[in-house]
Amino acid sequence: MTNNDSAAGEPLRSSAVLGGNFWRLCASTGLSNIADGVVKVGFPLIAVAYTRSPVLIAGMTVAFYLPWLLFALPSGMLVDRLDRRRAMVAANTVRACLLALLAVTAVTDVGSVWLLYGVAFAAGAAETVYDLSAQSIVPKVVAKDRLPRANGRLYAVELSANEFVGPPLAGLLVAAGAVAAFAAPAAMWLAAVGVLLLVRGAFRPERETGRRTSIRADIAEGLRFLWRQKVLRTFTAMVAVFNFATTATSAVFVLHAVGEASAMRLPEVVFGLLLATTAAGSVAGSLVAPGLVALLGRTRALVVSFATGTLLVGAPALTTEPLLVGIGFFLGGAGIITSNIIMVSFRQRVVPDRLLGRVGSAHRFITYGTQPLGAAAGGLLGQLIGLRAVFAVMALLALSVLIGVVVVDNDALDSAERQADQT
Template identity: 50%
Template sequence: MTAPARLPRAFWWLWTSSAASNLADGVLKTALPLVALGFTTSPAAVAGLSLALSLPWLVVALPAGALVDRWDRRATLVVADVARAVVVALLTVVTLTGGGSMAALYAAAVLVGVAEVFRDTTAQSVLPQVVGRDALPAANGRLHAAELTTNAFAGPPLGGVLVGVGAAVALGAPAGLWALAVLALLQVRGSFRAPRAVDAPRTTLRRDIGEGLRFLWRRPVLRTLAVMVGVTNLAMSAVSAVFVLWAVGAGSAMGLTEAQYGVLLMWLAVGAVGGSLVAGPVTARLGRTATLGVSVVGSALCLAAPAVTTDPLLVGAANTVAGFGIALWNVVTVSLRQRLTPDHLLGRVNSAYRLLAWGTMPLGAALGGLIGETWGLRWVFVVGGVVAGGLVVLLPRVGEGALVAAERAAQEDGVRGPDDEPTDDGPTDDGPTDDGRHDDGPPADEADGPDDVRP
């Protein structure tokens, strides 16, 4: 039996940074729409914040992926977190001095979104350089558990509570957390540039972008999964952009307080944590295609639930089911993409995939605001559920036979190279093992990285 892979010290600093950064994300993305309610009750105006946060994926995702494959990846993470900390700190100062406005929230959301594009693209590409191939399953599982717990479990209720204390407090907390993330990243030593062949010619940014796009589009499995997650995120973005108006305030349909709203969102993470812990056994029993089907159905039920009930317990239960399905989706699809993509293309393929997957989110936010403004908020949930559920028609395109054939072709092409050496040669920590004893993440063969489906 092979001994569990050892995780280098550099990984635990990366893990700490990721936990702090994702907690900041969770707090800010819950706090922004709640703070906006102090300025407006327009569905379109509130939905505009989701649009502003996600619009950068349409504009800068492709060049970001190409640049990440050229730059030092640790330095890119540092700059991205510094940028977000500075932007939100300035927004906090503006709020404290009485200058807060929707315009200020929009501007901050766009700038934070741009930095997030670079950070998230880099995060999926740097890990193999930090831990090496043999340790990827253990590292991915632990990293995913930290991100899930902080971003979706702890962040939303904390954001709701902090808004109750004061808008400036809720906006200032993420700035401090991103500063902590930077301090942890600075402890990771070494160079983290993408590997390139010694005799590889210099290429233009445009050619690099094209290479990543062609690789993705010529792989039917990856292309279909990107389209499916893009449609799912469009529906989820439409619902999440206006859900705060449906849920928060004495005059809303659900009548929740800010803190209760944060707790309601937390149930999505509860399901996701559970899904990530049992993803291996579920996938082994059902197969990967059926597992993806569970995710599609769960997402549709969650999105449609507010249209038929305003009971927080029932809506929370639907969120839990959706979170469970989202975790299953990410466990299957992110691992698959990592196995099918060569190291030197990871940044570009990740950004191209994310462009298709997340580039629909601005459109979804805009549609959610438009539908809510024109026909009423209930119809946003109806349309979202129908659109997400309709993806079952694409499941045959990612059948188990197609997945196995894609993996076999990647092996024949030599995609998965022998780059098994971690970059950090300092003391290591075994951490929990991946042989079923007390693992925090999914099993070794199905661990995943940062999420593709965005709740």
């Protein structure tokens, strides 16, 4: 099946038209990611009421991202076998039920940091299915030459919801009480399910007729494709290192920023607003990314984006002034969204539809798999050498990913896309 018509049976009258299915998908993405943002900021804020240990607080981030290390590959296999829209519906329904359970425990006053760990891990497992399905469904909703535009719109919605709306909302909800902090994201995930059900059609990828394969063979096929494609392999290594560094710092940033005992001495609500500056930068970056790529070319745009993205890691090492840190986060968010749009659009162009879930899962198995390791490293280093030193060390590590740009020049990107079109 080509990308000239959507799998939902909604004709794409022009490559410039993203279509009603795309905008319904976009609305569902927004609702789902507001819930994500509330949960991932709200859980550490609630956990601070139970403990001030850097290791235990960082462990909350480990619990969210460890499922990518454990379940990314089998989840990718499922995404390439199931209807991707239905998989997204099931994943969000599970996450809503988990948060509803936490709301009940908050009402009955039986909550604990260990219960937060368990729900964070289970919600993270469901997220592996949702995110892989959401990224794999896009090439079936819009024409191939509109993928950068569609991904830019989706990233703008996703990041503004996840990091611009979600964090300050999390601060307000936690201030209102744990019940509100748990019930609100549960309701938003269910609302996202309702909108997703309006996306018309079936989105099960085509498989080779008469060919039956094992789970192990399916997973291995995705891993082989990623490993043999030089550009994809390099992108994966770059993102894995960068994610390790950013997660190491984000896992302990709440201790550096929130409370009278912290370096920045911020209240919860202001902390959420500070985190939202990253999303504001991401939205701005999604708007300027096409122009930046047209001006500089993809390789130079990647250099600029990763270099400015390092401010997400290093800004707190340079200053404790919230305004300056916020400016650094804004610029860092703008840089990282540009690299994401370039890399994801490239992957969607060169990977066959039947393999998108598995190649995406292989990529995230590695890149997200480094996040729990980074969170654990951030907690341990914060305990040993102090929080501010963690930001400095990880900024240097984040800058090291620019070595990979030597491999992924514009000629390599163009050649890989031409070869994919021919096959």
